[in-house]
Amino acid sequence: MEPVVSVxxxxxxxxxxxxxxxxxxxxMGIGKERFQPxxxxxxxxxxxxxxxxFGIIGPNGAGKTTLLKxxxxxxxxxxxxxxxxxxxxxxxELGTGFNMELTGRxxxxxxxxxxxxxxxxxxxxxxxxESFAGLGDFFxxxxxxxxxxxxxxLAFSMFVFLEPEVLIIxxxxxxxxxxxxxxSFAKMREMISGGTTCIFVSxxxxxxxxxxxxxxxxxxxxxxxxxxxxxxxSRYYGATxxxxxxxxxxxxxxxxxxxxxxxxxxxxxxRPAEIMKHNILRNEPHRHGAGxxxxxxxxxxxxxxxxxxxxxILGKLSFNILVRATSAIKDPSCGIHxxxxxxxxxxxxxxxQSGYRLxxxxxxxxxxxxxxIRFNVQPGEYTFSLGVAEPCSAGGPNSGFLHDRHELLGxxxxxxxxxxxxxxxxxxxxxxxxxxxxxTE
Amino acid sequence: xxxxxxxxxxFIWGNAxxxxxxxxxxxxxGFVWNAIHPLFQILLYTLVFSQLMHPRIPNMPxxxxxxxxxxxxxxxxMGFHETVTRCTGSFVANANxxxxxxxxxxxxxxxxxxxxCMNLAMTAAIFAFVCILLGHPPSLSWLALPLVLAxxxxxxxxxxxxxxxxxxxxxxxxxxxVLVLQLLFWMTxxxxxxxxxxxxxxxxxxxxxxxxxxxxxxxxxxxxAWPHWSSFLIMFTIATLFCMLGYLTLMRLRPQIRDxx
Numbered sequence: 001m002e003p004v005v006s007v008x009x010x011x012x013x014x015x016x017x018x019x020x021x022x023x024x025x026x027x028m029g030i031g032k033e034r035f036q037p038x039x040x041x042x043x044x045x046x047x048x049x050x051x052x053x054f055g056i057i058g059p060n061g062a063g064k065t066t067l068l069k070x071x072x073x074x075x076x077x078x079x080x081x082x083x084x085x086x087x088x089x090x091x092x093e094l095g096t097g098f099n100m101e102l103t104g105r106x107x108x109x110x111x112x113x114x115x116x117x118x119x120x121x122x123x124x125x126x127x128x129x130e131s132f133a134g135l136g137d138f139f140x141x142x143x144x145x146x147x148x149x150x151x152x153x154l155a156f157s158m159f160v161f162l163e164p165e166v167l168i169i170x171x172x173x174x175x176x177x178x179x180x181x182x183x184s185f186a187k188m189r190e191m192i193s194g195g196t197t198c199i200f201v202s203x204x205x206x207x208x209x210x211x212x213x214x215x216x217x218x219x220x221x222x223x224x225x226x227x228x229x230x231x232x233x234s235r236y237y238g239a240t241x242x243x244x245x246x247x248x249x250x251x252x253x254x255x256x257x258x259x260x261x262x263x264x265x266x267x268x269x270x271r272p273a274e275i276m277k278h279n280i281l282r283n284e285p286h287r288h289g290a291g292x293x294x295x296x297x298x299x300x301x302x303x304x305x306x307x308x309x310x311x312x313i314l315g316k317l318s319f320n321i322l323v324r325a326t327s328a329i330k331d332p333s334c335g336i337h338x339x340x341x342x343x344x345x346x347x348x349x350x351x352x353q354s355g356y357r358l359x360x361x362x363x364x365x366x367x368x369x370x371x372x373i374r375f376n377v378q379p380g381e382y383t384f385s386l387g388v389a390e391p392c393s394a395g396g397p398n399s400g401f402l403h404d405r406h407e408l409l410g411x412x413x414x415x416x417x418x419x420x421x422x423x424x425x426x427x428x429x430x431x432x433x434x435x436x437x438x439x440t441e
Numbered sequence: 442x443x444x445x446x447x448x449x450x451x452f453i454w455g456n457a458x459x460x461x462x463x464x465x466x467x468x469x470x471g472f473v474w475n476a477i478h479p480l481f482q483i484l485l486y487t488l489v490f491s492q493l494m495h496p497r498i499p500n501m502p503x504x505x506x507x508x509x510x511x512x513x514x515x516x517x518x519m520g521f522h523e524t525v526t527r528c529t530g531s532f533v534a535n536a537n538x539x540x541x542x543x544x545x546x547x548x549x550x551x552x553x554x555x556x557x558c559m560n561l562a563m564t565a566a567i568f569a570f571v572c573i574l575l576g577h578p579p580s581l582s583w584l585a586l587p588l589v590l591a592x593x594x595x596x597x598x599x600x601x602x603x604x605x606x607x608x609x610x611x612x613x614x615x616x617x618x619v620l621v622l623q624l625l626f627w628m629t630x631x632x633x634x635x636x637x638x639x640x641x642x643x644x645x646x647x648x649x650x651x652x653x654x655x656x657x658x659x660x661x662x663x664x665x666a667w668p669h670w671s672s673f674l675i676m677f678t679i680a681t682l683f684c685m686l687g688y689l690t691l692m693r694l695r696p697q698i699r700d701x702x
Contacts, residue, residue, distance in 0.1 A: 014700050015697065015700065020610065020611055021611075023610055024610075024611075027693075027694070069540075072543060073543035074539075074540065074541060074542065074543050074699060075699055075700070076696045076699075096537060096538055096541045096542060097538070097542065099459065101459070101463045102459075110455065113451065113452075114452060114542065114544065115542075
């Protein structure tokens with residue numbers, strides 16, 4: 001089938017001038033060109049077929065927005081070609097054409113026209129938009145009286161009912177109340193199944209995995225990976241988790257998440273060097289504690305021993321922690337706190353709570369502790385903190401003397417296949433047994 | 442460029458009109474303020490220069506002579522001033538749209554220029570009305586006034602387009618413009634008459650493009666005479682040249698504008 005969006009060798013360079021007047025000299029062609037090109041995009045190529053939902057992911061500054069702006073015609077590419085068959089609408093434009101003095105209805109007419117739709121077509125769609133937005137009387141009142149939620153509802157309603165051939169969705173969707181969000185997602189799915197080609201740009205990885213079949217992972221303006229959306233997300237986490245910690249290791253360090261054969265786990269357990277290679281501990285800002293016992297490094301691996309930060313629901317991840325004593329430590333404990341996206345503590349536990357006695361340490365000694373956790377929790381993103389402690393002389397059995405703790409690590413993504421029966425609903429799976437008696441007559 | 446302005450005519454027209462309409466939104470008199478402001482200004486000048494001060498205009502016996510002379514130069518100048526200033530700022534002011542919608546940049550300049558045009562037209566109409574009341578009824582030659590003002594606005598649009606493009610890269614231009622326009626104002630015979638200038642300064646006037654427009658307007662209003670056809674030629678040439686300058690600059694730098702905003 002002929003692709004709806006095809007992009008070949010697309011590159012975009014911004015001209016960075018050290019002095020503003022260098023630009024003027026360049027215009028006049030005096031001397032050699034003085035700007036430093038900043039390549040926001042380099043040699044991007046992909047194709048999207050009709051009715052496909054395509055994901056674009058990548059860390060901040062990877063070039064996602066620039067790419068979208070080129071596709072919608074706002075920016076011109078420096079090199080390469082792209083072709084989009086049909087009308088493109090992007091949520092980036094959500095509400096930009098709106099005038100606060102006009103009513104909702106007048107604004108719809110005005111901005112839909114701005115986006116290139118015929119007046120007659122808009123008139124035909126107005127009743128649908130009005131009922132979807134659910135603004136009641138406010139639909140005929142000036143925008144300045146709207147709450148910010150109403151504003152978004154109006155904009156989004158317009159957007160979906162104009163039925164573009166290609167729909168570009170970005171973070172803007174995570175606004176409005178939860179009911180409207182759910183309504184919007186349902187509408188989007190309906191559009192996608194109705195044949196609208198969709199480009200989905202998001203940091204919400206669960207949503208990307210959920211909605212998209214294929215995705216590209218952008219990294220510093222280049223395609224780092226192109227293909228299956230699930231793998232792209234997995235690589236995204238591989239890329240962000242170790243970002244910037246080992247600049248000397250070269251591009252290869254991002255490969256660990258998906259393509260390499262699983263590292264064979266040694267019988268003696270995981271080696272400190274291996275932990276350090278995939279270290280996820282970030283530097284100082286979210287770290288505290290007395291420091292007699294230090295967290296040197298930590299890695300997160302799946303059941304096959306591959307470093308990764310995503311796990312299917314009910315799957316297991318190992319948190320491999322390397323600690324070093326700087327003073328004599330008696331009866332150390334090492335533990336983890338797990339928080340959900342709302343900041344609720346979902347689970348905290350360590351050696352002491354589990355009744356596991358770790359060996360005493362003398363200054364300079366190192367120890368690897370492996371915490372294996374089965375994620376019997378609902379799909380979503382979780383952050384965690386890792387810490388080491390000693391029993392506290394004062395207080396009850398539940399207090400400890402904290403030596404070192406790293407906060408805000410992760411996130412770990414717990415994924416679920418929506419097409420299959422979820423093993424449970426709710427925050428977490430509690431141990432449950434079932435019995436039945438009968439049937440009796 | 443003209444075809445893009447034509448394609449977006451509805452947008453330009455709608456926004457320019459709406460701007461006049463909503464400039465005084467929320468106030469009781471609303472739209473009427475658009476008329477009250479210039480009317481008040483004209484009456485104030487008339488009062489000051491007929492009752493308090495009496496500068497005399499040659500060949501004009503009426504005590505309102507100087508006030509009429511002043512307004513006939515000041516009104517075109519204010520229109521020009523507003524057009525250049527607003528067009529220069531239009532890319533930066535509309536950065537939000539330009540960065541997000543694939544609308545040609547010149548549309549925003551056009552919208553600003555049109556809104557200034559409407560303002561100027563309204564002020565000129567009020568002025569004509571005041572002139573009747575003051576016993577200086579418009580003559581047939583006033584028919585040439587719209588032509589003069591339109592070419593002045595064309596000049597302002599072209600200059601504003603050029604400066605607007607520059608202003609996206611060098612924001613100092615918007616600031617410097619305030620000073621330059623002030624200088625230009627005093628270099629143009631608006632509050633004084635060119636006859637009081639020494640010979641060398643009078644010759645300098647011919648290098649001031651605004652002079653031709655202001656002079657034509659004063660001639661029409663004060664002397665009730667038709668401007669010389671050559672002055673029309675000059676005015677059209679100036680307007681065309683500046684529009685070309687703005688257009689060529691925009692075409693050459695267009696790809697960089699959105700990157701720089």
